[in-house]
Amino acid sequence: MHEGSCLCGAVRFRVEGELPSPNACHCSKCRKHSGHCFVSTEVAKNALTVEGGEHVTWYRSAEKVRRGFCSACGSSLFFDPPHRDWIAIAMGAFDGPTGTRMNLHIFVADKGDYYDIADGLPQNAQ
Incomplete structure (x- = not known):
């Protein structure tokens, strides 16, 4: 089991089982939502338990996706189609070690010009 929370602790969550390798999304929407690239792991919705869900505000950023953040502290937490x-969960919101390693960079054709990706991981333009 893996646990995490937002910055202020109003939203807490648990994920049952192992976490899949995370990906880093460099699209402009993820960068605006998180302040940089959005590194997340995709878990089965039935493996996720959220406490304080009344503090999660959902923003529909595209026709088929919404993004969840804490309404109290603003922490970016979820990417939900x-x-x-x-559902994708922000890696930075997990407490303690996750036992994972980043797997892939996506939407690198849309990445910011202020940084380079030089970790040797695969990069997908889209």
Whole structure:
């Protein structure tokens, strides 16, 4: 089991089972939502338990996706395509070690010009 929270602790969550390798999304929407690239892991929705869900505000950033953040402290927490059986959780919100290693960079064609990606991981333009 892996646990995490927002910055102020109003939203806490648990994920049952192992966490899949995270990806870093460099699209402009993820950068605006998180302040940089959004590194997240995709878990089955039925593996996620959220406490303090009344403090999660959902913003529909595209027709098929919404983003969840804490309404008290503003922490970016979730990327949720409601039509899918998975939800992405921000890696920075997990407490303690996750036992994972980043897997891939996506939407690198849209990345900011202020940084380079030089970690040797695969990079997908889209």
